[in-house]
Amino acid sequence: MNPLSTMDCGRRWLTTTGTNPPRRVVEVGDELTADEALRLAVSGTGLAWHGDFQNARNLLSALGRRCAPTAGKSFQDQRNRQARRARILGRLLVPLEPGHVLRLRRGPDVRDACTEVYGPSETPSLVSLRELLGVIGAHEWRVKGVQIPALDAKIHPHYGVFSPVRGEYVDLVARTPLPTKELVFDIGTGTGVLAAVLAHRGVERVVATDSEPRALACARENFERLGFEGIETLETDLFPPGRAPLIVCNPPWLPARAHTPLERAVYDPGSRMLNAFLDRLPRHLTPGGEAWLILSDLAELLDLRPREQLTTAFARAGLEVRGRVDVRPRHPRATDPRDPLHAARAKEVTSLWRLAAG
Incomplete structure (x- = not known):
């Protein structure tokens, strides 16, 4: 040597x-x-x-x-x-x-x-x-892409941008009845998969935001591949200017520190992004508007965040729950007993919370 x-x-x-x-x-x-x-x-x-x-x-x-x-x-x-x-x-x-x-x-x-x-x-x-x-x-x-049944097409993730391999959260957005087709904000768009699903469902105008330039470049490339060139993208911390009748957000699910850029899509130290989204949400919803918050209960199953903390955050922001749609995960880890988190993953539920300003 x-x-x-x-x-x-x-x-x-x-x-x-x-x-x-x-x-x-x-x-x-x-x-x-x-x-x-x-x-x-x-x-x-x-x-x-x-x-x-x-x-x-x-x-x-x-x-x-x-x-x-x-x-x-x-x-x-x-x-x-x-x-x-x-x-x-x-x-x-x-x-x-x-x-x-x-x-x-x-x-x-x-x-x-x-x-x-x-x-x-x-x-x-x-x-x-x-x-x-x-x-x-x-x-x-990136070359091969990830097939998205709700689009009948592929999304091509870039390095450092979370791949939409967990299809259950995409299906929630694809199947929940839309309260509007006029305008939707997609907060933290990542690969752009949810914005693309919304456009595919006939939403006339979608504004997709992210704070990571790498994610926005990925989203723009996917929109162009799919023919959704009218989707607007904006580099910003959470919300674009103005209000919308529907706001969609799939924030990081676990309140812990990320060790790599890719993990920022999964880990949210102290639930900072989640709390900021909820606190600022009422100022960006049109009167009578609705927000879709897509969140797994894995943090609760791992004793990282009690359910009461989430509902308290809703109340603090003046939000009421109009409804909730739940789905069980289908990814391989959910049934892999070798996974260190198997006991929690086996019970995990992903929810789409329908929120409105009270």
Whole structure:
């Protein structure tokens, strides 16, 4: 092994998670054992791989098995263990040449996938193999798309934008009777799937908002693919200017800290987005208007947020519940006993709350 500092590598550090590069990096190859790799990674050392790409993937799998998190006493304990495991696995690194060229034996062509996420590259770089595999997988999803039965078409998610693989919340928006077809605000649009469903149902004007430029770029591309070029998009914190007779929001469901940009679609520290949406909602509903809040009860099942806290937030904002439509999840984790959260997921219910200003 040839030790060198990250600066001595002369390579740009690529990351979408904001993590710092390892202070110490050693060059390693096919001769490195999984046990030695684990020892180095646990100590904080980065492992710059110069062997066969498929062997690097095998090593990453072996490391994953060796530091698989055991069940935590609480949800937060489980999250902390998962974060530690992610840090360890993130220390197996892959060098890229200018233009995001991967020169490892049996390595795939990653140029398009990396350019989509990191932009053009004119210098050598270093990236976590775990992140690179995520980038490759996201590119494949972006090309292949996710079939949405309610649209009879596909949505193409970008890297860092939550994929609509949990179809039950989409079905709720597709099947609940519309109180209006005049104007709808879609708050936190993400891939744009709910805005597209609303337009598909005949809503004349949809305004889709998000605070993430990456999400808005994804949504615009999907609207163009689907022929919904009239959907308006706006980068803003929650609401666009004005009022609407129907406002739809599918906020992050769990009040916990996100560890990656993608997790921001799932985790909402302190329920900040949810509370801000509810508190400001009455000022953006037209008289007699309605809001659809799509929310899972997983936070309640994990003892992260009691139901009373949600109903109290409704009352604080002066909102009344006109009705609620429930659905059981159909995704694989709901029936997978190996999932650390299986006991909660097996009981989970996703609801569309119909809210109105009192």
